[in-house]
Amino acid sequence: NAGVTQTPKFQVLKTGQSMTLQCAQDMNHNSMYWYRQDPGMGLRLIYYSASEGTTDKGEVPNGYNVSRLNKREFSLRLESAAPSQTSVYFCASSESRSQGSYEQYFGPGTRLTVT
Amino acid sequence: QKEVEQNSGPLSVPEGAIASLNCTYSDRGSQSFFWYRQYSGKSPELIMSIYSNGDKEDGRFTAQLNKASQYVSLLIRDSQPSDSATYLCAVNMRGGSNYKLTFGKGTLLTVNP
Numbered sequence: 001n002a003g004v005t006q007t008p009k010f011q012v013l014k015t016g017q018s019m020t021l022q023c024a025q026d027m028n029h030n031s032m033y034w035y036r037q038d039p040g041m042g043l044r045l046i047y048y049s050a051s052e053g054t055t056d057k058g059e060v061p062n063g064y065n066v067s068r069l070n071k072r073e074f075s076l077r078l079e080s081a082a083p084s085q086t087s088v089y090f091c092a093s094s095e096s097r098s099q100g101s102y103e104q105y106f107g108p109g110t111r112l113t114v115t
Numbered sequence: 116q117k118e119v120e121q122n123s124g125p126l127s128v129p130e131g132a133i134a135s136l137n138c139t140y141s142d143r144g145s146q147s148f149f150w151y152r153q154y155s156g157k158s159p160e161l162i163m164s165i166y167s168n169g170d171k172e173d174g175r176f177t178a179q180l181n182k183a184s185q186y187v188s189l190l191i192r193d194s195q196p197s198d199s200a201t202y203l204c205a206v207n208m209r210g211g212s213n214y215k216l217t218f219g220k221g222t223l224l225t226v227n228p
Contacts, residue, residue, distance in 0.1 A: 042220035050213055058215065090158055103149060104216060106158040
């Protein structure tokens with residue numbers, strides 16, 4: 001099992017460009033998440049999908065959109081990249097239950113620089 | 116604002132010592148607690164989960180939970196240089212109709228040979 005995979009691993013964008021970060025998991029998990037990690041700010045939730053067909057905003061959703069393509073795949077789109085979106089992006093997945101998620105498992109991350 | 120607080124460190128211990136990492140959280144209704152290890156330039160890796168008050172041991176790692184004090188800790192016995200990493204505390208907190216993990220900012224641990 002590959003676990004959680006993310007593409008690309010690195011990306012450099014110019015301000016105003018768009019791109020989609022891809023995430024896939026092979027653990028048959030219901031829930032998937034997108035986080036960003038910045039120095040001194042910790043991990044912050046951008047969007048999540050509790051189950052196939054649903055998506056919800058997290059703590060820092062502005063400037064991003066998501067698509068839960070199927071149970072395996074959850075993509076994050078930057079429509080018009082800004083330097084403030086320079087960060088490391090992590091996708092994660094977990095099983096879900098009535099009072100929250102089980103353990104979350106993370107992908108290797110995408111290092112994005114916006115110039 | 117629901118928060119998870121950790122001492123940012125760095126925490127420096129000699130090889131073979133016990134490293135003690137601490138975390139407090141604000142949501143009294145939280146039920147699930149996790150410790151992640153993150154090496155520099157890598158993704159967070161789950162090392163412990165704890166759901167009930169008391170201690171949970173896994174090899175050299177022991178997680179301790181005290182819900183009344185809203186406190187969770189991680190002890191690493193016989194610390195090794197390979198344990199040098201940032202340790203993230205994560206707490207499942209209710210936000211609206213769903214529960215989500217809230218992460219602390221992490222404690223940097225350095226184990227000196």
